Amino acid sequence: MTQTAKESAKQLVRLLEKFPKERVKHLVSFKEAQLDRFRPVAGLETAGSSEQSKPSIAEIKDIINRTSGPLGLKKDLLKKVQEALPEEQFSETQIQEQIKSLNALMSDKYKNYYAVGDKLYKPAGNPVYYQRLNDEIEGKGKETIFTAMRTVVFGK
Incomplete structure (x- = not known):
């Protein structure tokens, strides 16, 4: 690598570190997955590698290479798994494309370009629907069993 x-x-890793955390927890975080992917390319240590509970792809490859048959797997299956694991080689242009895409995401380029009108956010049939969902995600307003039943029965 040059x-x-x-x-x-x-530069991409610094930009990824500024990327906001996801509001909704998922099994895999976009930010963390990309940081784990590009830190070795940048020659940086993986942050928190000693406290990391999940093995990295490099560690999995190492385990597969060192053992003849982990967990009772057959050698031909191990070979297929090893061939399927990605070997990423990045050029400067590919990384610059990643930076350009990440900048577009962080600046809300597509959110602003494809602006959605008030008609979609506040439909005539239930104008507070999306606001209620947003409040629930952010933990602002909790629905009780009675308000949930009212919503199901009356649709509002």
Whole structure:
């Protein structure tokens, strides 16, 4: 890997560290997955590698290479798994494309370009529907069993 690609990867990692955390918890975080993917390319240590509970792809490959048949797997199946694991090689242009895409996401380029009108956010049949969902996600307003039943029965 060239030095310019490594510098671009460092720039991408700095940009990813500024990326906001996801409001809704998922099994895999976009931000963390991308940081784990590009830190080795940039030559940086993975943050919290000692406290990380899940093995990385590199550790899984190492385990597969060191053992003849982990967990009773057959050698031909192990070979298929090893061939299926990605070997990523990044060029400077590929990393610059990643940076450009991440900048577009962070600046809400597509949210602003494809602006959605008030008609969609506040439908005539139930104008507070999305606000109620947003409040529930953010933990602002909790519905009781009675208000939930009212919503189901009356639709509002």
